[in-house]
Amino acid sequence: MKVSLLSRLLANYPYVAAFILFAIGIYGVIASSNLLRKLLGISIMESAIFLMFIASGNITGRGVPIVDAAKESVGYVNPLPQALILTGIVVGVSTTAFALALLVKLHKYYGTLDARIIYDKREADKH
């Protein structure tokens, strides 16, 4: 039983990798107190999801999804997830850019990027 579980995990290595990446990302978001690291954690989480998505589109033995007469017989990998991920990457980039801009502003106001200081409850009472 243990053997078959291991062999199944090895066979689905992209998904395992995605899961591990996701866990790393979530850990970064939750455990880190530096806001920039939280942002990095989110980027890693997104990469994990992209990985899972693209891997789902892979069909063993087939080629890159660019139409080419020579490869007609071999066939193509599912192009749809790749198109979706392109969109996803762009969205991720813009979100990261926006977040970074906010971080610059936060650093200007607070002098630090430490969540414990910025999001201190007592800070809220000052306003």
Place this chain on the structure above:
Amino acid sequence: MSFMLVGILSALIGGVIVALLPEESQKLRRGIVLATCLLSALSVWQVAATIFSKTSPLNTLEWGIWQFRADPLALSYALIAGTLWVLTAIYSYGYMPQDPRQRSFYAFFLLSMGITLGIAFAGNLLVLYIFYELLTFSTYPLVIHRRSEEALRAGKKYIIYSLVGAGALLVAIVATGFMAGSLSFGTGAILDQTATSGKTVWLLILFVIGFGVKAALMPLHRWLPQAMVAPTPVSALLHAVAVVNAGVFGLLRVVYSVFGPDLLTKLGVRPYLLVLASFTVLAGSIVALRQDVLKKRLAYSTISQLSYMLVGAFTLSSFGLSGAIFHMLNHSIIKITLFFCAGAIEHNTGKTRVSELAGLERTLPWTFALFGIASLGMVGMLPVSAFWSKYYLMKAGLSSGNWPLLLVFIISGILNACYFFPIVIQGFLGTGPIRSTEGNKETYLMLVPCALLVVFALVLGVYPNLAWSYLVDGVVGSFF
């Protein structure tokens, strides 16, 4: 064109007009208030004339979900409220001329009148609920009128109790609509007579909570004594006549138009309901004994008397219903007189406590005389009309086989005497200024309505058939 709507709308529009008039135009405002009240009351009388002349024993009006219905039960409530509203307006002209906030007072005064008539003439549970909720909010500014700490606290309590009751009521109404498929009042009961499940009992409990708050059924009564901090016209009218009778009216509708006496008998809830109401009858009287503030004593007396009506209704017999309706009429007349007199005492001498009333009979002879006669009525003695309602209530107790009710009424009657007569007697004791101070115009305005009411109560006491054959027989006839 149905006069039901004229009655409701004229009061509402009058309220809006008064709200828009500037604070200073007192004469104009008084004129509008009186005119509106008269118009409304006369419309109600017009509807009554049609119904009771037997040409058309029922008057309904429908517009989508807005159903209105003038049956004898609705009219008993509407007539009482409408007519007494006019008299209260006159009384308030004597009581409140120096009040700084008359614009808001009279605006909400008139709005509440329209909403009360809306409750009376509601043709289905939804319309009843809508006006019932609105009544809470239109009477709140009247309760807190004096804007003191105490008034604001009383208002808060009033709203909390009322909203909780309204919440229970809403759930009950939705559930009824679901169980019965319709919310409209008809000649029979709304609920299916064969539906005797546990759910139906829960439904009843929700309805009792919902209407019981305004009907001051114990333990939902606690807002009422607090609300006495309002000016006397408000306490008299709203908390002895309109608002509390709305609760009683609601419960009558629940018992007769929603459930029906047969279903309730089958459910076996009658003993529990009777115990609940009887407890309030006795407990209200007992607590009244201990009150020194006159208006609070009257408040607890109201709590007790309202449950007289509820006991009558809960006996599920025709005698009980007769007693309940007639007592609603009598209690309103007498209690409002008592409150008016209390207000007159307060206005003239500034005294609010029973212990302070020593010797005031010489200063306010007419006030005390009227108060005395009214008290006789509250105790249930001839020749005041309340004797007949208590008589029929006791008869209902006997006929339905609940002889302990007889005891309840007798004990309560004795207690009533114990806390009413001392008030009058106090007035004769001790020494005080010998000249009467009742000569001024304000007191005149305050006492004339009292006198009218007391005369009416006496006349009714001698000739109960004046009201009986119309009101009581009409109501009983429509349900039994």
Place this chain on the structure above:
Amino acid sequence: MIQENLPVLLVVTLLFTAYLLPIFTKRRPRIIELLVVTVECLILGGTLYLAGLIARQGRAPIIYPAGGWPAPWGIELSVGSLSILFLLMIAGVGLPVAIFATDGITWQLRSRQRVAWFFTLYLLLAAALAGLAVTNDLFNVYVFVEVATISCCALVAAKDDPLAIKAAFRYLLLATVGSGFIFAGIGLIYLVTGNLDMTFAFTELSQRAYTYPHVVRLAISFFVIGFGTKAALFPLHLWLPDAHSAALTPASAILSGLAVKGYIIALAKILYIIVGPALLQALSIDRILLLMGMVAIVAGSLLALAQDELKRRLAYSTVAQVGYIFLGLGLMNTTGLAGALFYAASHAIIKACLFLAAGAIISRTGKERVSQMAGVGREMPITMGIFTICSFALMGLPLLSGFIGKWNLLRGSIQAGSFLASLVIILGSLLCAGYLLPVIRTAYFVPAGTTTTKETSFLQISSMLILTVFVIVLGIAPGPLWNLAWQAARDLLGG
């Protein structure tokens, strides 16, 4: 040509105008505001036209393939009663709030350029929400959700002070995590069904669901968590109080009113169209939604009671009201679902108006806390009157729009057999009275010193009055909107 492509044009016009605005900063002063208002009016007109079209063809939705590519290869837009309802909300609430924003924003943002950017974000948000309303493709939902998220966060950050930036960053962080979950859920659905078009995915899923029950459950959970974070469903609401109280007034209004609803409607679409009522009940998702809704109502209301700052109180109130909508989503009958949709529309108008009124009061009298508000009734009579009417509507008083939603949610609860849900609805109303009535009472009845009127400007009052009139009209004559909600519920449950 315009009429045929109207569904897509609604979204595109908003997008296009959004990016057009920053060009006009140096030119004639008020052209930006004029453009915004014009566009919103156009959207309103377009929506009404579509509504008429749908009504004529028997309430069946209009299917519009984007670019002419039919599903499942292309992205399809489906404009049914639900879309019309939401588009009406966007236009009906967006227009008055935009009018309100045209007055006073310039002072607060301190430069015309920033004003232009503010309205760019505003229209972007409207575009994204409109897209969510009409799309029938799962990935399209993701794209629009992302556009909406970024515009929402940017709207919060528009007010350039530490509190707002802090709140915006937290919002962005949590919202992006939520987006991640949504994306993962989409991936899972695609894995199982091989389709991104909602109608096609449903057909596939109903066959495959029992082969992959865990994947389907996981996907649904991801969707609920993801959309729940963005819709501030308790306990995923932590970002909302800071964000909505720190933002500029029109931003708070539009965020609490529309944005939150947009995510809920997107979730409703996904759950009802792709997963389907039968599967939802089989997997007990409906009971989970019902439970989460009930918890949100009670928790949000209790938290609102504890707030002294007026805007924070209103923000927590949104958390509670979102619970009502989720409760309605979990009832699985037409009355309940229609009630939830009507409640969402009604709440959008009410909450937007409440935030606008609160903002006006705070900016004119400087009083931020409820305990300070004595005398506001005399200082700003019209604004306070509007606040009072909208508060009564939120409490569910009869004759106002909130009552219609509450009534139907109650009917739906009883029909679904959940007595507890009906009690929680009533409890929610009582708690709502508990946190709103003291504001009114303090403003009107507690004696205060100054009595000089500082009433706010004509434009601001007009915009609030428009919203209040909607509230009253919908309360007395809910007919047309109710029919829309009913049909939308029928569409969602029938398919």
